[in-house]
Amino acid sequence: MAPPSKPRRATVHDVAAAAGISRGTVSRVLNGGYVSAEARAAIEAAIAQVGYVPNTAARNLVMRRSQAVGFLALEPHSLLLDDPNIGAIMLGANEVLSVADHQMVNLVVDSARDTERVARYLSGGFVDGAIIVSARTHDPITRVIAELGLPATFVGHPPDLHRSIPFVGIDNVGSARAITTRLAATGRRHLAMIAAALDRDSGADRLTGFREALGDRFDPRLVAEVPLYDYASGVKGMRELLAREPRIDGVFAASDAVAAGALEVLRDAGRTAPADVGVVGFDDSTWALRTQPPLSTVHQPAREIGRNAAELVLRQLRGEEPAPGNVLLPTPIVWRDSA
Amino acid sequence: MAPPSKPRRATVHDVAAAAGISRGTVSRVLNGGYVSAEARAAIEAAIAQVGYVPNTAARNLVMRRSQAVGFLALEPHSLLLDDPNIGAIMLGANEVLSVADHQMVNLVVDSARDTERVARYLSGGFVDGAIIVSARTHDPITRVIAELGLPATFVGHPPDLHRSIPFVGIDNVGSARAITTRLAATGRRHLAMIAAALDRDSGADRLTGFREALGDRFDPRLVAEVPLYDYASGVKGMRELLAREPRIDGVFAASDAVAAGALEVLRDAGRTAPADVGVVGFDDSTWALRTQPPLSTVHQPAREIGRNAAELVLRQLRGEEPAPGNVLLPTPIVWRDSA
Numbered sequence: 203m204a205p206p207s208k209p210r211r212a213t214v215h216d217v218a219a220a221a222g223i224s225r226g227t228v229s230r231v232l233n234g235g236y237v238s239a240e241a242r243a244a245i246e247a248a249i250a251q252v253g254y255v256p257n258t259a260a261r262n263l264v265m266r267r268s269q270a271v272g273f274l275a276l277e278p279h280s281l282l283l284d285d286p287n288i289g290a291i292m293l294g295a296n297e298v299l300s301v302a303d304h305q306m307v308n309l310v311v312d313s314a315r316d317t318e319r320v321a322r323y324l325s326g327g328f329v330d331g332a333i334i335v336s337a338r339t340h341d342p343i344t345r346v347i348a349e350l351g352l353p354a355t356f357v358g359h360p361p362d363l364h365r366s367i368p369f370v371g372i373d374n375v376g377s378a379r380a381i382t383t384r385l386a387a388t389g390r391r392h393l394a395m396i397a398a399a400l401d402r403d404s405g406a407d408r409l410t411g412f413r414e415a416l417g418d419r420f421d422p423r424l425v426a427e428v429p430l431y432d433y434a435s436g437v438k439g440m441r442e443l444l445a446r447e448p449r450i451d452g453v454f455a456a457s458d459a460v461a462a463g464a465l466e467v468l469r470d471a472g473r474t475a476p477a478d479v480g481v482v483g484f485d486d487s488t489w490a491l492r493t494q495p496p497l498s499t500v501h502q503p504a505r506e507i508g509r510n511a512a513e514l515v516l517r518q519l520r521g522e523e524p525a526p527g528n529v530l531l532p533t534p535i536v537w538r539d540s541a
Numbered sequence: 542m543a544p545p546s547k548p549r550r551a552t553v554h555d556v557a558a559a560a561g562i563s564r565g566t567v568s569r570v571l572n573g574g575y576v577s578a579e580a581r582a583a584i585e586a587a588i589a590q591v592g593y594v595p596n597t598a599a600r601n602l603v604m605r606r607s608q609a610v611g612f613l614a615l616e617p618h619s620l621l622l623d624d625p626n627i628g629a630i631m632l633g634a635n636e637v638l639s640v641a642d643h644q645m646v647n648l649v650v651d652s653a654r655d656t657e658r659v660a661r662y663l664s665g666g667f668v669d670g671a672i673i674v675s676a677r678t679h680d681p682i683t684r685v686i687a688e689l690g691l692p693a694t695f696v697g698h699p700p701d702l703h704r705s706i707p708f709v710g711i712d713n714v715g716s717a718r719a720i721t722t723r724l725a726a727t728g729r730r731h732l733a734m735i736a737a738a739l740d741r742d743s744g745a746d747r748l749t750g751f752r753e754a755l756g757d758r759f760d761p762r763l764v765a766e767v768p769l770y771d772y773a774s775g776v777k778g779m780r781e782l783l784a785r786e787p788r789i790d791g792v793f794a795a796s797d798a799v800a801a802g803a804l805e806v807l808r809d810a811g812r813t814a815p816a817d818v819g820v821v822g823f824d825d826s827t828w829a830l831r832t833q834p835p836l837s838t839v840h841q842p843a844r845e846i847g848r849n850a851a852e853l854v855l856r857q858l859r860g861e862e863p864a865p866g867n868v869l870l871p872t873p874i875v876w877r878d879s880a
Contacts, residue, residue: 270667296649300654305662306649308649313639315640328644328667
């Protein structure tokens with residue numbers, strides 16, 4: 203028996219016939235040449251009708267698709283060097299985009315100059331969509347994405363302005379409440395928090411969870427506010443807390459890197475964890491296994507967050523109906539030896 | 542007195558007149574439309590002659606410039622999470638590209654699928670140039686860049702194949718020799734090395750420097766070979782070395798992350814640095830200040846390396862003659878408390 207014949211692949215002739223336009227004009231369009239908007243629309247319709255698959259570059263020109271998706275972390279650049287989570291989110295996003303044959307392009311935003319230029323780049327058709335970590339309401343990039351209607355996903359709760367853009371996140375309030383409750387259950391009496399990044403929803407939410415867990419026992423004097431989720435902020439915060447209240451016997455650090463800094467200060471002060479002070483972190487990043495002792499912490503599924511963010515962008519690019527909603531991922535507590 | 546009049550800005554009319562081509566045709570070209578190669582060449586010459594500055598998008602189409610430069614680290618993706626140097630090189634490169642109004646786009650290469658797609662992306666006119674960290678001879682990406690003649694810079698010694706592409710690097714042999722000599726001078730008798738990434742020139746060169754510094758005292762049994770410059774490799778390598786020779790009293794780790802892993806193993810084995818064992822690293826990355834005690838190490842000027850790599854790409858884009866040569870940056874030893 204003869205093998206089933208391969209379906210004949212549609213050609214430029216088929217497109218031209220279906221569109222009622224000369225083959226020369228169709229070729230010109232496929233090569234990026236100028237043509238009237240009407241003719242372009244007819245050709246695009248004909249391409250869909252006959253199932254013509256042009257080569258990628260030509261298709262990109264016609265469809266105005268770049269097959270690229272931008273990845274932006276609107277965090278201080280120093281975190282790129284200090285926060286393993288952003289890298290893990292990025293690799294997760296890349297896994298999904300790669301399988302869908304989309305190129306992920308990471309755009310560094312490290313200055314006002316970068317912000318302007320990246321906003322222009324996003325408007326310039328170089329990417330079909332974007333994933334934005336730590337979007338902020340008044341950031342020009344967030345505004346540009348909303349104004350363009352660029353298919354996008356936020357990682358972390360979005361600013362209120364842009365409710366139409368879906369987000370992937372975790373329940374920071376609930377997670378912080380859970381680990382604080384667990385820390386309190388070890389019998390600690392003087393619980394403190396090193397609260398970082400209070401200008402972000404994640405930072406503000408973690409403080410809310412800590413406060414809710416303690417209820418009447420909450421003592422605002424035992425909260426040290428620090429700017430970033432990094433090691434240096436942990437050192438600074440822990441020093442402040444020890445100066446204010448030497449009897450502290452439990453610390454919730456807003457990230458694992460912050461907890462690592464806090465542990466060093468405690469060690470220098472001759473206090474051991476968990477015997478003298480129980481310390482818990484947040485993230486379950488590579489930091490958590492490097493500290494002495496290893497950290498009890500909240501597991502943040504960074505790679506899964508990245509994967510989901512990419513899926514949400516791809517679903518928008520495919521024009522799925524209904525438009526995709528938000529995704530909240532679970533955050534189990536991982537109890538190790540630091541508390 | 543009237544202020545000096547602003548020089549009149551050249552217009553499309555001026556370009557058309559200088560090229561001897563109708564204004565309509567010139568406009569069509571500026572809008573990305575089709576035109577003969579001869580006409581395009583005449584228009585480009587006229588643009589240069591009259592000093593016409595079209596808007597960026599139009600200029601990009603005519604000049605075939607994207608104003609973007611790719612940044613690729615051909616390292617195992619896990620290092621993105623573990624090696625602060627790559628981030629620092631990237632931020633250094635971005636600083637220089639940003640001032641020159643070029644968009645840096647970071648392309649993750651994390652699988653064979655990524656390799657193919659990134660190679661296509663680089664060929665597709667999306668970037669004008671590229672910075673490649675840890676290029677390898679047989680990597681398809683290195684080959685594509687060489688074949689395209691894309692303006693590029695390697696960070697680290699280049700594979701032999703592509704001598705025409707300049708590189709920015711450090712003297713790994715000399716640096717390793719210098720810090721090994723300094724470690725030996727503290728009176729250590731049993732010097733070991735955790736040698737990482739021997740399939741890279743940087744890894745192989747650091748081992749060469751160690752061997753050269755020790756001369757007749759070099760003992761191949763005291764070299765543990767590990768795959769990566771990361772913390773887990775340091776743990777693995779130090780365990781092997783202690784099992785082979787418990788009298789080891791000095792260790793040269795091929796990176797700071799490797800040294801951090803080694804220090805943890807020594808601590809678990811009840812041996813303190815620097816009293817029992819002197820440990821030195823390489824990089825002077827953020828790891829070096831986080832270990833207990835802080836690391837004596839070789840300072841690798843990561844941000845400067847990134848800045849220089851970007852400069853070399855920009856000089857190629859400007860067509861500078863003679864073509865830029867290689868850059869070797871100095872690597873001072875930073876002596877802290879671990880040896």
